Amino acid sequence: MALQTQPGTRPGRGTAPGTAVVPRARTNTFSALLHRHPRLRLAGLLTAPAGWLVLVYVAALAALLITALWTVDTFTGKVTQSWTLANVVQVVTDPVYQIITLRTLWIALAVTVIDMVIALPISFFIAKVATERWQKLLVVAVLMPLWASYLVKAYAWRNVLAEGGLLEWLGTPLGLHSPGYSETAVILTLSYIWLPYMILPIHAGFERVPDSLLEASGDLGAKPWTTMRLVMLPILVPSIIAGTIFTFSLSLGDYITAQIVGGTTQMLGTVVYANVGAANNLPFASAVSLIPIAIVMIYLFVVRRTGALENL
Amino acid sequence: MRLSRSAKSVLGVLTALVLLFIYGPLLLVVVNSFNADRTFGWPPKGFTLEWWGRAFESEGVRQALMASLGVAVVSTAVSLVLGTLLSLALQRYKFFGRDVVNLLVILPIALPGIVTGIALNNMFTTILGVSLSMWTVIIAHATFCMVTVFNNVIARLRRMNGGLEEASFDLGAGVFTTFRLVTFPQLRSALLAGGLLAFALSFDEIIVTTFTIGAGETTLPIWILQNLFRPNQAPVVNVVAVVLILVSIVPIWLAQRLSADSVGVGAGRDGAGRAAKATAG
Numbered sequence: 001m002a003l004q005t006q007p008g009t010r011p012g013r014g015t016a017p018g019t020a021v022v023p024r025a026r027t028n029t030f031s032a033l034l035h036r037h038p039r040l041r042l043a044g045l046l047t048a049p050a051g052w053l054v055l056v057y058v059a060a061l062a063a064l065l066i067t068a069l070w071t072v073d074t075f076t077g078k079v080t081q082s083w084t085l086a087n088v089v090q091v092v093t094d095p096v097y098q099i100i101t102l103r104t105l106w107i108a109l110a111v112t113v114i115d116m117v118i119a120l121p122i123s124f125f126i127a128k129v130a131t132e133r134w135q136k137l138l139v140v141a142v143l144m145p146l147w148a149s150y151l152v153k154a155y156a157w158r159n160v161l162a163e164g165g166l167l168e169w170l171g172t173p174l175g176l177h178s179p180g181y182s183e184t185a186v187i188l189t190l191s192y193i194w195l196p197y198m199i200l201p202i203h204a205g206f207e208r209v210p211d212s213l214l215e216a217s218g219d220l221g222a223k224p225w226t227t228m229r230l231v232m233l234p235i236l237v238p239s240i241i242a243g244t245i246f247t248f249s250l251s252l253g254d255y256i257t258a259q260i261v262g263g264t265t266q267m268l269g270t271v272v273y274a275n276v277g278a279a280n281n282l283p284f285a286s287a288v289s290l291i292p293i294a295i296v297m298i299y300l301f302v303v304r305r306t307g308a309l310e311n312l
Numbered sequence: 313m314r315l316s317r318s319a320k321s322v323l324g325v326l327t328a329l330v331l332l333f334i335y336g337p338l339l340l341v342v343v344n345s346f347n348a349d350r351t352f353g354w355p356p357k358g359f360t361l362e363w364w365g366r367a368f369e370s371e372g373v374r375q376a377l378m379a380s381l382g383v384a385v386v387s388t389a390v391s392l393v394l395g396t397l398l399s400l401a402l403q404r405y406k407f408f409g410r411d412v413v414n415l416l417v418i419l420p421i422a423l424p425g426i427v428t429g430i431a432l433n434n435m436f437t438t439i440l441g442v443s444l445s446m447w448t449v450i451i452a453h454a455t456f457c458m459v460t461v462f463n464n465v466i467a468r469l470r471r472m473n474g475g476l477e478e479a480s481f482d483l484g485a486g487v488f489t490t491f492r493l494v495t496f497p498q499l500r501s502a503l504l505a506g507g508l509l510a511f512a513l514s515f516d517e518i519i520v521t522t523f524t525i526g527a528g529e530t531t532l533p534i535w536i537l538q539n540l541f542r543p544n545q546a547p548v549v550n551v552v553a554v555v556l557i558l559v560s561i562v563p564i565w566l567a568q569r570l571s572a573d574s575v576g577v578g579a580g581r582d583g584a585g586r587a588a589k590a591t592a593g
Contacts, residue, residue: 031486253424
């Protein structure tokens with residue numbers, strides 16, 4: 001956009017042909033000032049939102065990092081600012097937390113793989129096989145529940161998995177058992193909740209693959225499977241990674257689903273929640289929450305060159 | 313690439329199954345809100361409207377609903393202003409640190425909700441010493457709602473014809489007049505879509521809310537979580553869950569229609585046409 005790059009078009013300069021506009025610009029000197037100084041306009045636009053993000057969010061994240069190095073006075077229950085690495089060391093070395101970290105990673109990974117396996121064929125069907133009329137309908141049908149409450153979705157699975165509930169009723173004739181409220185239930189429910197977040201970027205990715213490319217590949221003798229592997233997949237990689245950022249990172253921080261359908265399953269989020277609430281140990285909760293932050297940051301850093309971040 | 317008929321039908325059946333997987337559990341909640349059986353047993357034992365009646369009479373549910381609506385409206389308003397300013401800054405200007413700001417906006421949704429929740433909780437209670445209230449919830453919600461507004465507006469700005477604004481400046485309109493008569497009319501549907509998404513996002517948010525809400529205060533999702541494990545309340549929770557589905561899906565449906573509208577080239581031209589008329593008039 002070249003709004004500010006053509007000095008000739010600025011009113012109030014002698015070179016401008018439309019001298020009639022000059023008095024009008026003078027009537028509102030502040031507006032004229034802004035017009036003459038793009039940097040000032042930028043400052044006006046940027047100050048409030050960037051200030052908000054920095055003051056509210058960045059400051060909060062930084063404070064979290066610092067609080068992890070403080071302790072709680074066991075007598076008063078208040079946070080005291082005596083510096084210690086004990087919290088962080090305990091989180092990293094205590095086998096209890098190592099197991100919980102590994103379990104959380106496993107759940108996030110399983111959810112991501114399941115969603116990827118489901119999302120790829122569905123998005124392919126919607127973007128490349130279905131007729132145009134169906135395409136629109138299907139996109140809306142898949143995306144609508146994306147925004148339905150996370151809580152309600154977890155709650156819906158509590159209904160499905162309930163003793164004597166729908167899943168048991170469906171599974172009994174086939175000789176299958178409902179997983180009940182367990183770790184498997186957490187994986188199932190989280191896959192359900194985050195599925196649209198995987199479909200959305202992958203579908204957008206398939207839309208960007210030109211049909212002519214697929215036809216060319218077919219004309220040159222490639223079987224559909226080969227075309228998918230050698231033509232479509234490389235184009236899709238950023239979209240797939242964008243989807244995994246959501247499913248992986250959102251699963252990493254979960255504790256509500258674990259609470260609702262997990263039975264006794266403990267995740268990192270469960271530990272954080274317990275330490276903010278019942279145990280009232282904010283420094284330790286902060287230390288635990290550094291694990292998902294570190295993992296997500298590493299993941300974002302690793303994938304940033306693939307162009308996935310632009311596909312979010 | 314030519315797919316065989318059977319491959320196509322296999323894909324079609326798979327898609328149908330996934331849709332069933334997506335909608336089945338949600339429909340089950342709707343059905344169970346009319347189920348005479350208290351324990352989610354399947355098949356339902358009988359039809360009853362008792363739970364809906366009890367939910368409508370419940371004072372707790374009504375208060376929670378009002379609180380949720382209030383929080384959603386205020387945080388949507390804040391995020392509309394901040395999101396629009398930010399998207400104008402990032403789309404129209406190149407400056408040092410632009411990429412950092414770009415990353416900053418998506419951070420509140422890219423990091424797990426629990427991280428945002430505990431970070432804000434810690435800042436309010438430990439660092440600032442502010443007691444938690446509905447206002448801390450609103451600040452938290454506005455922070456992540458900003459992203460949906462930002463995304464919608466910046467997508468529109470990228471497609472917009474900058475020539476119209478230049479013409480407006482050339483004709484002597486000031487910065488504010490141009491925004492009011494030229495830029496804003498073209499952004500209107502994007503703002504509405506972004507605002508509706510932000511509203512829905514805030515209305516049913518639970519994780520960040522849990523960490524930033526004052527003691528004794530409830531929003532609708534918090535009410536559900538508090539009553540979820542009480543066997544006595546379970547059927548009423550079903551009703552509230554259905555209400556939550558409806559209140560969050562209707563705005564989304566509207567937003568989808570609005571943004572689908574604006575994706576088409578024709579609609580975009582129409583919008584530009586209207587804007588041109590507005591300037592002329």
